[in-house]
Amino acid sequence: MWLVECPSFWDQGLVRPVVTEHGNVVLMCDSCTAVWRTPSGIEDFDHVEPAEPDWSIGPDTHVRPGTTRWAERADVTTAGWGDLRWRELP
Numbered sequence: 001m002w003l004v005e006c007p008s009f010w011d012q013g014l015v016r017p018v019v020t021e022h023g024n025v026v027l028m029c030d031s032c033t034a035v036w037r038t039p040s041g042i043e044d045f046d047h048v049e050p051a052e053p054d055w056s057i058g059p060d061t062h063v064r065p066g067t068t069r070w071a072e073r074a075d076v077t078t079a080g081w082g083d084l085r086w087r088e089l090p
């Protein structure tokens with residue numbers, strides 16, 4: 001599932017929900033890997049660009065490859081984002 005197209009002018013990725021190793025649900029572009037910690041952050045261009053080696057997205061969590069998974073409906077509902085206009089992947 002995905003929420004919006006990546007707001008970056010140069011990118012055509014999809015912003016999708018991800019569950020981190022610590023159980024946080026965040027939003028990540030499946031193309032440029034920019035991360036938003038909240039849906040409202042997307043409109044505000046309030047993103048994080050995780051990078052090697054720690055892939056940190058804040059003081060309490062990270063998106064290191066191999067530790068995350070794409071979220072499912074139940075995950076976004078738990079995060080309180082169940083009412084957003086999620087779309088199915090093509």
Ligand SMILES: [Zn+2]
Pocket residue numbers: 006007008011012013014029030031032033034
């Ligand atoms: Zn992107």
